[in-house]
Amino acid sequence: MRIVDIREVTAPIASPMANAYIDFSKMTCSLVAVVTDVVSNGRTVVGYGFNSNGRYGQGGLIRERFAPRLLEAEPGTLLNDAGDNLDPDRIWRTLMRNEKPGGHGERSVAVGTIDMAVWDAVAKIAGKPLFRLLAERYGAQADPRVFVYAAGGYYYQGKNLDALRAEMRSYLDRGYTVVKMKIGGADIAEDRRRVEAVLDEIGSQAQLAVDANGRFDLETALAYAKMLRRYPLFWYEEAGDPLDYALQAALAEFYPGPMATGENLFSHQDARNLLRYGGMRPDRDWLQFDCALSYGLCEYLRTLEVLKVAGWSPRRCIPHGGHQMSLNIAAGLGLGGNESYPDLFQPYGGFPDGVHVENGYIVMPELPGIGFEGKSDLIRVMRQLAE
Numbered sequence: 001m002r003i004v005d006i007r008e009v010t011a012p013i014a015s016p017m018a019n020a021y022i023d024f025s026k027m028t029c030s031l032v033a034v035v036t037d038v039v040s041n042g043r044t045v046v047g048y049g050f051n052s053n054g055r056y057g058q059g060g061l062i063r064e065r066f067a068p069r070l071l072e073a074e075p076g077t078l079l080n081d082a083g084d085n086l087d088p089d090r091i092w093r094t095l096m097r098n099e100k101p102g103g104h105g106e107r108s109v110a111v112g113t114i115d116m117a118v119w120d121a122v123a124k125i126a127g128k129p130l131f132r133l134l135a136e137r138y139g140a141q142a143d144p145r146v147f148v149y150a151a152g153g154y155y156y157q158g159k160n161l162d163a164l165r166a167e168m169r170s171y172l173d174r175g176y177t178v179v180k181m182k183i184g185g186a187d188i189a190e191d192r193r194r195v196e197a198v199l200d201e202i203g204s205q206a207q208l209a210v211d212a213n214g215r216f217d218l219e220t221a222l223a224y225a226k227m228l229r230r231y232p233l234f235w236y237e238e239a240g241d242p243l244d245y246a247l248q249a250a251l252a253e254f255y256p257g258p259m260a261t262g263e264n265l266f267s268h269q270d271a272r273n274l275l276r277y278g279g280m281r282p283d284r285d286w287l288q289f290d291c292a293l294s295y296g297l298c299e300y301l302r303t304l305e306v307l308k309v310a311g312w313s314p315r316r317c318i319p320h321g322g323h324q325m326s327l328n329i330a331a332g333l334g335l336g337g338n339e340s341y342p343d344l345f346q347p348y349g350g351f352p353d354g355v356h357v358e359n360g361y362i363v364m365p366e367l368p369g370i371g372f373e374g375k376s377d378l379i380r381v382m383r384q385l386a387e
Contacts, residue, residue: 001083001125002075005035006067006114007386010057013345017154020184020215024154028057029348030110033386034117036086038125047121048372048382051113052292052321053345054263058110066095066110085125088118092298108266108295115296116325116370124369130325131364134332138301144364146330147337148357149209149234150174151322152344153181153198164194165201174342175357177206178234183224184215192227199231211237214264218247225255235260235286243270249279260286263320266294268302275310282312286336290320291329300329322349324370331364347377 009031015024031050038045051058070078073094080087095111123130135142150171153164164181171179181198183191198208210233216224221239228236235258240247242264252259261278265271271289274280280287287307291300304314315336319326322341330338340357341349352365352374367374372382 001079001085002037003034003070003078003086004037005033005386006062006070006117007033007035008059008062008067009385010059011381013053013348015344017156017344018185019154019182019211019213021213022054024053027053029053030057030059030062030113031382031385032062032113032117033382034114034121035386036121036125038121040124040127044387045121045124046382046386047117047119047124047369048386049113049116049118049120049325050292050323050348051109052290052323053341053348054320055106055109055293058106058113061107061110062114065107066114069094069097070114086118086122088115088122088296088298091115091118092296096295102269104266104270104294108299109293112292112294112296112299115298116292119297119325120369120372127368129364129366129368130328130370131330131332134329138333140333142332143334144331144366145361146327146364147318147361148176148327148340149178149180149318149337149360150176150342151180151211151339152342153179153194154344155182155185161194161197165197168198168201168206171342172202172205175359176340176342177360178209179206180209180211180234180237180339182213183210184212188220188223188227191224195228195231207232207234209234209237209260212239214238214241216240218250221247221251222254225251229255229257233257237261237288238263245274245277245279248274249277252279252281252285258284258286260288260318263288263290263293265289268299268306271303272306272310275306275312282310282316285316287312287317288320288339289317290326292321292323292325297325297329304333324351324372324375327351327362327364328370347375347381350375 034047237260317335
């Protein structure tokens with residue numbers, strides 16, 4: 001048993017929209033295939049992975065640095081003790097050979113993308129959905145029912161309040177009970193009108209989360225907090241720079257409602273520092289670490305251990321990214337849910353065909369691996385790369 005090839009293509013996921021910090025008109029992602037010599041049901045087992053939106057494709061790092069390390073390794077060193085499957089931890093250590101600690105940068109995205117593909121292959125070789133394999137391996141109780149929320153509310157040129165309201169109404173019509181919109185891309189008076197328009201539209205049918213994408217300095221973050229705390233929000237997300245723990249801690253002293261952050265922290269060390277110094281409150285706040293941006297599931301498991309030591313429940317984690325990898329982690333390791341992009345970043349976002357949201361939850365299908373084969377538009381793109 002061995003990995004025979006690792007393929008990458010950098011694909012566009014461009015969209016004419018913006019959040020408070022960036023526009024997505026030039027956005028790309030990396031799609032990776034880890035090709036094995038295993039044949040199951042007449043088909044070569046191929047594991048697939050891709051990086052989450054908001055970070056660009058990592059083709060250079062994957063092709064020039066990380067893929068060669070796996071392909072040059074002695075095949076037996078990448079297997080588990082029984083020799084009947086790949087070992088994600090041994091593969092991860094091989095990927096990180098000759099890498100200095102710290103300075104995570106974009107390499108965490110490249111490694112996380114390959115790691116996703118490895119876990120997809122491992123679960124396929126085992127003949128199990130990834131979420132069930134994770135529950136068995138780490139002593140958790142698999143729960144195929146996963147909470148999801150609808151992320152949207154971006155800034156578009158010419159998008160008025162009526163269009164924003166219609167967008168949010170469409171999410172409710174599709175079964176969501178929590179919706180999210182962007183703030184910080186307009187002045188505070190305009191954002192207040194936008195927030196109130198959405199709250200008026202969703203009424204008591206759903207809750208609203210808002211996301212500033214790290215745009216604010218402390219003065220602006222507090223001004224928004226003063227405005228937002230009058231509303232019953234699901235959370236106030238990433239007000240300031242993700243590494244400004246002092247800002248986050250000061251905001252926690254002023255804003256009584258739930259807050260969320262963590263999608264732009266890329267290691268368990270960063271997560272530990274957030275919990276040590278960021279003033280995050282385990283009784284109400286939410287953590288959004290995204291395995292696809294932060295060295296993959298192998299590292300995410302270390303992050304969950306950091307949370308446990310700090311007295312946090314994995315139920316306070318709702319990962320960023322809206323991808324099926326995090327859905328499997330949520331179902332297999334007992335997270336609090338997952339982000340969802342009903343209309344954006346396709347074909348990479350969304351659920352397998354036939355999976356629908358009901359009262360804010362989806363039920364995981366019993367598909368081997370991550371379940372990419374169940375999403376027809378996505379697996380069609382993936383198989384063009386490797387099958």
